[in-house]
Amino acid sequence: VKPAPFLYRRPESLEEALELLREHGDEAKVLAGGQSLVPLLNMRLARPAVLVDVNGIAGLDRVEANGGVRVGALVRQRQLERVPLPLVAEALPHVGHLVTRNRGTVGGSIAHADAAAELPLCLTVLGGTVVVRSARGERELPAEEFFVSHFTTRLAPDELVVETVWPSRGDGWGFAFEELAQKRGDFALSMAACALRVENGRVAEARVGVGSVVERPTLLETDLVGSEPTADLLRGAAAAIEPFGTVHASAAYLSHLTGVLVERAVLRAWRSA
Amino acid sequence: MAPGLSETGVWSPPQLEPPTRDDCINTSLTYGFVFDMCGVEIDPVTFQVRIDRYVSMHDAGTLLNPLIADGQVHGAFVQGVAAALYEEFIYDEAGSFLSGSFADYLVPTASEIPDLEILHQETPSPLTPLGAKGLAEGNCMSTPACIANAVADALGVEDVEVPLTPSRVWELLQR
Numbered sequence: 089v090k091p092a093p094f095l096y097r098r099p100e101s102l103e104e105a106l107e108l109l110r111e112h113g114d115e116a117k118v119l120a121g122g123q124s125l126v127p128l129l130n131m132r133l134a135r136p137a138v139l140v141d142v143n144g145i146a147g148l149d150r151v152e153a154n155g156g157v158r159v160g161a162l163v164r165q166r167q168l169e170r171v172p173l174p175l176v177a178e179a180l181p182h183v184g185h186l187v188t189r190n191r192g193t194v195g196g197s198i199a200h201a202d203a204a205a206e207l208p209l210c211l212t213v214l215g216g217t218v219v220v221r222s223a224r225g226e227r228e229l230p231a232e233e234f235f236v237s238h239f240t241t242r243l244a245p246d247e248l249v250v251e252t253v254w255p256s257r258g259d260g261w262g263f264a265f266e267e268l269a270q271k272r273g274d275f276a277l278s279m280a281a282c283a284l285r286v287e288n289g290r291v292a293e294a295r296v297g298v299g300s301v302v303e304r305p306t307l308l309e310t311d312l313v314g315s316e317p318t319a320d321l322l323r324g325a326a327a328a329i330e331p332f333g334t335v336h337a338s339a340a341y342l343s344h345l346t347g348v349l350v351e352r353a354v355l356r357a358w359r360s361a
Numbered sequence: 362m363a364p365g366l367s368e369t370g371v372w373s374p375p376q377l378e379p380p381t382r383d384d385c386i387n388t389s390l391t392y393g394f395v396f397d398m399c400g401v402e403i404d405p406v407t408f409q410v411r412i413d414r415y416v417s418m419h420d421a422g423t424l425l426n427p428l429i430a431d432g433q434v435h436g437a438f439v440q441g442v443a444a445a446l447y448e449e450f451i452y453d454e455a456g457s458f459l460s461g462s463f464a465d466y467l468v469p470t471a472s473e474i475p476d477l478e479i480l481h482q483e484t485p486s487p488l489t490p491l492g493a494k495g496l497a498e499g500n501c502m503s504t505p506a507c508i509a510n511a512v513a514d515a516l517g518v519e520d521v522e523v524p525l526t527p528s529r530v531w532e533l534l535q536r
Contacts, residue, residue, distance in 0.1 A: 131462070268407055270447065270526065272472035275464070277527070335451045335459045336467075337528035341408075344531065348406055 091129035098141040110223040112138045113245040120196035123188045156255040161195025178265040179206040185273040195249040203238040204275040209299035213281040219251040235304040260285045262361025266349040276300045280349035286361040301331035301342045326350040394420040395499035397507035408530040418480040421496035441504020
């Protein structure tokens with residue numbers, strides 16, 4: 089199938105792109121790497137009137153270490169593999185395939201907000217932020233607020249994701265990412281990620297999140313702080329998640345699997361801290 | 362200048378006749394033989410099936426081109442693994458087709474396919490001029506059954522339904 093007709097615009101500057109988004113609003117879709125959008129266009133699940141191709145905008149493909157790592161929206165997922173970011177380095181091999189990571193962008197994955205995408209979960213667990221800009225100005229949103237639901241974010245129709253900020257964590261932190269997909273590079277049945285800080289043999293801070301089985305990257309409430317992680321403690325925390333079943337797996341199996349992945353992620357982060 | 366002549370010939374084996382009144386048919390001029398053996402492991406935590414070793418033996422009579430013969434076996438084996446562990450036509454109660462795109466219809470790739478050991482037993486056919494028999498899609502039939510039997514044996518259950526996805530294996534063990 090081929091896409092429905094659309095108007096194609098390739099702005100040369102950020103200002104021009106924001107002006108196009110202001111003008112067309114809901115009618116416009118932003119094209120970056122196209123690894124999710126183009127299949128949606130071809131299947132006509134998305135029928136935007138205008139496509140704003142941001143690939144020609146200079147300056148959106150930079151990576152800067154400055155109060156955390158600031159990653160330009162156009163940085164390709166493959167380039168991010170070469171940035172020493174904890175958790176992300178473990179998650180990226182699960183993001184599609186090498187050829188899709190060569191095209192797919194970090195900002196695109198964040199703006200697309202697929203509940204089964206790895207990068208939104210990592211950004212949420214690391215406590216990162218999303219920098220968005222429009223002709224009206226710029227704002228920075230914590231990942232926990234940015235992701236609303238499957239394919240839905242707090243992004244207004246005239247706003248563009250320009251940068252994501254990945255906080256650096258110092259000594260005492262451990263990280264782990266776990267997922268299970270039936271096929272390599274396929275959408276995960278379930279996924280879990282953990283960032284935790286250990287002090288005097290006890291957990292001092294813990295951020296544990298799950299994806300795929302929920303509508304958006306979701307942080308778990310755990311009783312980890314002040315304790316040593318145990319399987320029982322973690323299974324209990326994961327039990328609060330109620331997965332919806334899919335064509336590939338029942339809700340009951342996904343509930344079991346999510347418990348397993350949470351346990352593995354936390355115990356591995358604990359050991360690496 | 363080449364002469365503008367061509368000739369097309371058609372021959373149908375006389376043995377290949379329409380179905381009989383009781384719906385029997387000889388679909389192939391020659392028949393090969395196949396047996397498969399495999400060892401599987403099931404992850405007791407995630408319930409994924411892993412094929413540890415797979416051996417497929419064929420008797421296609423005299424092999425006319427061994428390289429093509431092995432290629433045929435490999436291709437059919439991949440289709441068999443797909444049917445056993447991945448691919449499924451899924452419908453909902455209203456009859457809507459739910460696995461109609463490659464996002465939902467899981468075609469395995471090279472990453473999912475285990476090594477295959479192929480053995481050939483060459484027993485020439487007395488019925489064909491070169492002693493050759495059939496060889497092509499045998500593993501499409503033998504491989505799903507072989508994997509399913511191995512999984513049933515590992516789990517100690519009588520009936521299994523393919524594809525044996527992690528979710529389906531887990532549910533078999535909940536009964």
